[in-house]
Amino acid sequence: xxxxxxxxxxxxxxxxxxxxxxxxxxxxxxxxxxxxxxxxxxxxxxxxxxxxxxxxxxxxxxxxxxxxxxxxxxxxxxxxxxxxxxxxxxxxxxxxxxxxxxxxxxxxxxxxxxxxxxxxxxxxxxxxxxxxxxxxxxxxxxxxxxxxxxxxxxxxxxxxxxxxxxxxxxxxxxxxxxxxxxxxxxxxxxxxxxxxxxxxxxxxx
Amino acid sequence: xxxxxxxxxxxxxxxxxxxxxxxxxxxxxxxxxxxxxxxxxxxxxxxxxxxxxxxxxxxxxxxxxxxxxxxxxxxxxxxxxxxxxxxxxxxxxxxxxxxxxxxxxxxxxxxxxxxxxxxxxxxxxxxxxxxxxxxxxxxxxxxxxxxxxxxxxxxxxxxxxxxxxxxxxxxxxxxxxxxxxxxxxxxxxxxxxxxxxxxxxxxxx
Numbered sequence: 001x002x003x004x005x006x007x008x009x010x011x012x013x014x015x016x017x018x019x020x021x022x023x024x025x026x027x028x029x030x031x032x033x034x035x036x037x038x039x040x041x042x043x044x045x046x047x048x049x050x051x052x053x054x055x056x057x058x059x060x061x062x063x064x065x066x067x068x069x070x071x072x073x074x075x076x077x078x079x080x081x082x083x084x085x086x087x088x089x090x091x092x093x094x095x096x097x098x099x100x101x102x103x104x105x106x107x108x109x110x111x112x113x114x115x116x117x118x119x120x121x122x123x124x125x126x127x128x129x130x131x132x133x134x135x136x137x138x139x140x141x142x143x144x145x146x147x148x149x150x151x152x153x154x155x156x157x158x159x160x161x162x163x164x165x166x167x168x169x170x171x172x173x174x175x176x177x178x179x180x181x182x183x184x185x186x187x188x189x190x191x192x193x194x195x196x197x198x199x200x201x202x203x204x205x
Numbered sequence: 206x207x208x209x210x211x212x213x214x215x216x217x218x219x220x221x222x223x224x225x226x227x228x229x230x231x232x233x234x235x236x237x238x239x240x241x242x243x244x245x246x247x248x249x250x251x252x253x254x255x256x257x258x259x260x261x262x263x264x265x266x267x268x269x270x271x272x273x274x275x276x277x278x279x280x281x282x283x284x285x286x287x288x289x290x291x292x293x294x295x296x297x298x299x300x301x302x303x304x305x306x307x308x309x310x311x312x313x314x315x316x317x318x319x320x321x322x323x324x325x326x327x328x329x330x331x332x333x334x335x336x337x338x339x340x341x342x343x344x345x346x347x348x349x350x351x352x353x354x355x356x357x358x359x360x361x362x363x364x365x366x367x368x369x370x371x372x373x374x375x376x377x378x379x380x381x382x383x384x385x386x387x388x389x390x391x392x393x394x395x396x397x398x399x400x401x402x403x404x405x406x407x408x409x410x
Contacts (some may be wrong), residue, residue, distance in 0.1 A: 119328055138386060159406070166402040170375060173382035177374060180381070181343060197371040201364070202407045 019055075027053040028060055032074035036113040041120040044071065068125050071117065075132055078110030082140035085147035091157050094148040095171070095199050099191045102141045102175060107185065111137070142168045149203065158203045171199060224260075232258040233265055237279035241318040246325040249276065273330050276322065280337055283315030287345035290352035296362050299353040300376070300404050304396040307346045307380060312390065316342070347373045354408065363408045376404060 019027060031052030035044045046067060050057045064070035082105060086097035105111055118129050145168045152158030174194055178184040224232060236257030240249045251272060255262045269275035287310060291302035310316055323334050350373050357363030379399055383389040 123324055134386060161402075162406070164402050166379075166399055169379060169382060170403060172386075173378040174371075174374060176382050176385070177378035181339060181377075194371055197366075197369050198375060198407065201367070202403065 024053070024055060024059065025063060028055065028063065028070070029074040029077055032070050033078050033110060033113060036071065036074070036117065037109060041071070041117045046070070068121075068128065072128060072132060075110045075114050075117070075129070076136055078108070079114075079136045080105045080108050082137070082144060085144040085151075087151065091148060091152035091155075091203060092195060092200055094151070095145075095195045096191060098141070098144055098148060099171065099175070099186070099195065100188070101144075102137065102172070103186045103191070105137050105141075106175070106179065138172050141172055145171055152203060157205070159205045162203050167202065170202065174198065229258070229260060229264065230268060233260065233268065233275070234279040234282055237275050238283050238315060238318060241276065241279070241322065242314060246276070246322045251275070273326075273333065277333060277337060280315045280319050280322070280334070281341055283313070284319075284341045285310045285313050287342070287349060290349040290356075292356065296353060296357035296360075296408060297400060297405055299356070300350075300400045301396060303346070303349055303353060304376065304380070304391070304400065305393070306349075307342065307377070308391045308396070310342050310346075311380070311384065343377050346377055350376055357408060362410070364410045367408050372407065375407065379403065 028049060031049045032044070034052055035048050039048070044067060046060050046064075047057050049070065050060045053060070060070065064073065080101070082101060086094045086101070088094055088097065114129060114133060118126055121129065146163070149158055149163055149167065153160055153163060171194075175186065178190075179186065184190060233254060236254045237249070239257055240253050244253065249272060251265050251269075252262050254275065255265045258265070265275065269278065285306070287306060291299045291306070293299055293302065319334060319338060323331055326334065351368070354363055354368055354372065358365055358368060376399075380391065383395075384391065389395060
């Protein structure tokens with residue numbers, strides 16, 4: 001019994017037209033995010049994702065051998081990209097816009113789902129999803145922060161010895177800390193306050 | 206059947222002499238910490254703690270109605286006190302000594318146990334133990350940080366507008382972030398670097 005046979009058998013009559021490659025893949029990843037949002041990590045099954053994506057279980061298993069692989073990919077590809085540093089001509093405005101983008105990633109649907117998964121999954125899977133926060137949110141935002149600081153130095157606005165890992169850690173550290181410890185969701189006003197009271201004094205010449 | 210009967214029955218022959226009040230209480234709390242270190246949150250039982258403290262299960266239940274209550278008290282009373290701000294005449298040295306004390310609390314036996322419990326317990330108990338980190342480590346260290354900053358302002362060493370919650374959050378945020386994200390255990394050198402590259406530039410006039 002071939003895989004395509006069982007896949008076709010699992011697909012309801014009158015279902016979506018046959019999709020292949022990236023299109024079907026995207027539908028499966030979106031269905032996985034959808035499932036995470038509704039039934040959570042514990043409730044999510046490969047079968048449920050297949051139904052949500054209007055495909056067969058075999059089509060899911062052909063691409064992802066486990067629920068953990070599938071969810072990791074769904075979260076990774078779903079997170080908003082943090083790929084270009086804001087460039088508004090001043091470090092204060094650039095930092096403000098950068099923080100808003102990081103917040104958008106933290107509170108995106110995949111961002112929420114990622115935090116929820118971390119609460120539900122066992123400690124082995126947890127390591128993998130923690131890694132996803134690191135490579136998907138923290139490292140990109142530190143790269144952008146570095147770009148903003150270096151441009152500020154080039155403009156003569158930022159002190160030269162501020163170009164240091166420890167300094168790049170401050171903003172993500174504050175964002176993580178206040179959402180964890182104070183339950184903050186980082187309003188625009190809180191972001192502006194943090195920039196003005198911490199980042200600007202820390203960076204200025 | 207009285208409580209003291211079952212307590213006596215559960216106590217092995219030739220056990221510790223009858224202790225009362227604070228002495229017995231301390232023995233039970235220490236046994237609970239010991240159990241956390243060896244069998245973890247999931248392995249810990251009121252019975253096991255009673256055996257460790259050389260007393261009966263009833264003596265434990267008389268004081269703590271649940272494992273959660275007992276563990277919370279054991280962790281709370283076991284954490285090193287953060288009650289007096291270092292005062293060495295300069296903000297740099299004071300911050301350095303303060304960070305070392307916070308580190309000592311984080312990596313004390315109850316500090317380790319607290320983090321381990323958070324990984325093992327369910328989300329309801331987790332909220333309670335998170336609260337313990339807040340009231341037992343974070344809030345006290347912010348209070349001490351405030352004292353150090355205010356003394357620095359009084360000496361004319363620290364800018365006056367640095368006396369702000371957002372500024373007091375930076376050091377604990379960095380400590381939490383780097384231990385969570387980078388797995389840092391905060392060597393003396395890392396503490397000194399953070400003080401020199403972040404806290405001193407942030408605070409100076």
